[in-house]
Amino acid sequence: MDLAFTQEQEQFRNDLRQWLKQNLDRPFLEEIRDPANDEDKLFEIRRRFQVKLNDAGYLGMDWPAEWGGRGATAVEKAIFQEEIFRADVPPIPNLLGVTLLAPALIHHGSEAQRRRFIPNILNCEEVWCQGFSEPGAGSDLAGLRTRAEPDGEDFRIYGQKVWTTFGPWADWIFVLARTDADDRHGGISFFLLPLDAEGIEVRGLRQITGESEFGEVFFDGALAKREHLVGALGEGWRIAMTVLSYERGSTSLAEPARNDRFLADLARGISERGTAQRADVREKLAWLLVENEVMRGNGYRTLAGLASGRSPGPEASIEKLLWSELAQRQSDAALELLGPQAHLRADSAHARPTMDWSREYLWSRAGTIYSGSSEIQRNIIAKRVLNLPTR
Amino acid sequence: MQFELDEDRALLKQSTRELLDKEAPLEESRRIMEDSDLGFSKTLYAQLAELGYLGLTLTEAEGGAEVGCIGLVAVLEEMGRAAFPGPYLDLVLASEALRACDCDLAREWLGRIVAGDAIAVIARRDTLQADDAAPASAVFDGKQVAGSKLFVPFGSHADALIVTTRQGLVLVPRPGTGWNATPLETLDHAQRFVEIQLALPGTRLADAEQAQRALARVDRVAALGGAALALGLMERSLEMATQYTLEREAFGVPIATFQVLQHRQAEMFLQTEASRAAVYRAAWAVDSNEPNAALLVAAAKAYAGRAARFVCGASIQLHGGVGFTWEYDPHIFLKRTKTLEEFYGTTHQQLENALSAAGIA
Structure with missing residues (x-):
């Protein structure tokens, strides 16, 4: 048992951090986080950032070299996601093209389809x-x-x-x-x-x-x-099912890294409110911290499996359930612990400048529905792991 | 990156399961829990010592197997699965306390525990109100220990107690007349707690400062070990519940076909597996001196404790009426989880540890 990253993986992380530092300059971050952005503006900013990522070789890292791949492993892809989430960068706009369609074309498409579509997926010419x-x-x-x-x-x-x-x-x-x-x-x-x-x-x-x-x-x-x-x-159907499995491990370290940021904001907010010594507040905050660490442990386990060439089976269902349900408890706790300020929308007067908990609270309701609802995930565990019979 | 155990530890885990399957089947363990005064099998503990189980975390120089906390949690997971009765974890904790004391007497008793020649346990709680973290109130005057200790695990038959006092850790050998002990029967009939009145000669093992360091290590191993036992208890509870729902029929079909029961079992599985990831990651972090080891141990114990309470309770629920009978086994597992949760690092303490380890004061 060894959960440490290899030297190469650490190097990859350091290079990426350096790159993010250089490319996420202050004006860019301020532009992204400007509450006055409308959705079109935000989409355009995200498009520009995707082009930068692609130029630096961070998209399609595990694809064949011909399509810009660099032989990246599942662990490096997970590190990439982790750092992106840690840096608080919004997801690339052509996420579905890059993560689902391009692998589908690489594995199941014709040569003509690959040539026609993959370059424009990467440079975001076609979303x-x-x-x-x-x-x-x-x-x-x-x-x-x-x-x-x-x-x-x-x-x-x-x-x-x-x-x-x-x-x-x-x-x-x-x-x-x-x-x-x-x-x-x-x-x-x-x-x-x-x-x-x-x-x-x-x-x-x-x-x-x-x-x-x-x-x-x-x-x-x-x-x-x-x-x-x-x-x-x-x-x-076969293509859709294999394609959906390519993204295994992408949330393993990323969701805990996102929560690290959220929890830091929550702790700061509690301390500003002067409630950090209240026993009920401490207990709620500590459980969120604990559950996030447990989830990260599960993520390491998934990645270790991927690293030794096993495709995750039902662990994927555990991971999905863990992050989506924790996200709801976390934002729910935030609205309670941070009080009225956390209810304010980002563009409102007095809104918390660091974090839009009101949006997070609402957004977290989606996670337990999309990509296989919590009920479907529990069905998968019951049927495929516990082998419980269907009536 | 590798989550699986290495070959040696995998073999250790496997052979532990085989040994317990053979020597400590649940039926036999239940007989010991329910009928024996001792609460464990001396023969089997002697066998465990002979096989090296009482020195897993110790170095070779200390007479140990050097398999670290990873090896320890692998063994404890199996002991949890078997609901294996007795002071195994308590002996490990006594060893951890002794090895942190730099004196010949400590080394001597450590050697005895590892060899299976003696039973020594830590006597820590002074009052009903105090938890493990409370400072000791027993007093050592250089010759005698005075005080009384509550919830001493398997203390009646201990050859020596490692007593926490205001002056540090003191070793008190059993007097010829035996301990002045009163049994404390808890809801967990596998446990043997006693209250012991101390007005007895002893020898100091560690001063107050050293004692604090030793107990910090003890607390860490207790939390990790308690979490690993809880993991095993959960695993077996889920297996028993699944088996039962497949066999039991209602409305003309096995009750396992009902989705509401399937989802309960899926949740039991999720919490068990999440606990496994947390427990082994924490053990790895302790063994490799990771800077976040304290946080990970606290997280593993708090989470596994709560999860075990849920899983073992849900097992009773899935068994229905028979789950509430003494005859069926599910209650044994729930009872063990409650002991682990309260007496091997409370959930409250772990949550506070997690906050402080994460730098949130």
Whole structure:
């Protein structure tokens, strides 16, 4: 048993910290955190930062060298995420293109598709969104009903996608659509479509935070060209499932690092309020600290598994449950312990300058729903680990 | 990066399981808990000593196996699984106290414990109100110890007590007439606590300052060890509960098919596995002198303590009515977790330790 990083990994971290120090200069950070930013402005800032990261070789680190990879391991990717979260940089705007679509193309796409799309994913010329969930197919993704009808060599897409993250800013969408109504998993195919095509309409969906980071996408006969079918017909489900597994380990150290920042702010706020000696306050704060450390331990375990070449099975469900449920308890505690100031929205008078707990509180409700709800994660543990029977 | 145990420790863990499966099946352990005055099997403890189990964390020079805290928690996890009765962890803690005392007498008694020739335990609590962190009130005048100690684990049959006094740690050998001891029966009938009245000759092992250092180490190993035992208790409780829900039928189907029970078991699994990650990471941090070891030990103990309470309690719930009977085993596990939580570093103390280790005053 050894949970220490290797010298190479420490070196990687030091280089990245240096790079972040140089590239996250004060004006840039102030620009990002300016409460007056609207969502378009913020998106543009994030786009610029992605280009910088790409130029420095920090995107697609584990891809083949041909596509800019540098042979990075899962541990280095996790260190990258950890440092990004520690530095409080907002996620790159083409997150779905970089983390999901590009690996899908590398492993399942044609050479022509790779050449056409990967460079523009990396330099953020084309922003991607993901068309998986539907109003009638969320946790039960394979129940999706959006269909692709043959039209000569090509296809016409009909149906509706929802919870489409970055939909309002995206240029392209990758879509799971049904090409065989009778084959639940084998009747799903993976298509790429430009969002400005005829027969596609994108609408923003207002979230409980007031933002519209995700949207709905309506398809009414939009053209999906044959050359934009990824893999073979009917391979969509398999591609989607393997692609979703590429990001294993990405939250392992990142979520605890984010919480380190949150907890530091919480402790500071408590001390400013003069309640740091109250027993109930101490107990709440200490439990958050403890749970975050326990979660980090679980993250190390996941990474150690990845480092020895094991793909995490149900540990991924544990990790998802741990971070998403802790995030809710943490922000809930913050609103209570920091009092009325923590309720103020970032652009309000007297708002806490360091941290928008009100947004965090609302945003944390999403974590237990997306990427497999807490209920689905517990089903996975019950069925695949404990082998409990289905009725 | 490697989470798995190395070959030696994996082998140690495996052989511990085999030994306990064979020599300490739950049925036999329950008989000892319920019927024996001693509360453990002397023969089996002699065997453990012979196999080197009483010197796991000690160096070779001290007669130990040098497998560190990682090796210790691997063994304790197995002992938790087996609900293995007796003063094993208490003997480890006495050893940790003795090795921190720089004198021949301490070395002599350390040698005896490791060899299985003697039982020595720490006698620490002076009042019902005091927790482990409270300063001692017993007095040592250079010859005699005066005071009374509560909740001395397996103290009736101890060959010596390591007594905390205002003047430091004092070794008090058992007088020829035996201890003036009163049993303290707690909710955990596997435990053997006694109250001991002391007006007896002793020899000082460590002055007050040294004692503080020794007890800090004892507290750390107690918390880590308690957490590791709790981990084993949880593991076995979940296994028993899962087995029961697969066998028990209601409404014409195994109750394991009900999602509400499945989700309870999934949560039990989650908290057990999160505890495992925390316990082993903390052990690794202590062995490798990581700067955050104090925080990680506190986190492991606080979390595993709470988790064990939940998991072992949920096991009773999943067993339904029979879970509340003396005959079935789940209650043994819940009872052990409560002892570990209160007497081997309270949750409150761990939370305070975590705050101070994290620099939050």
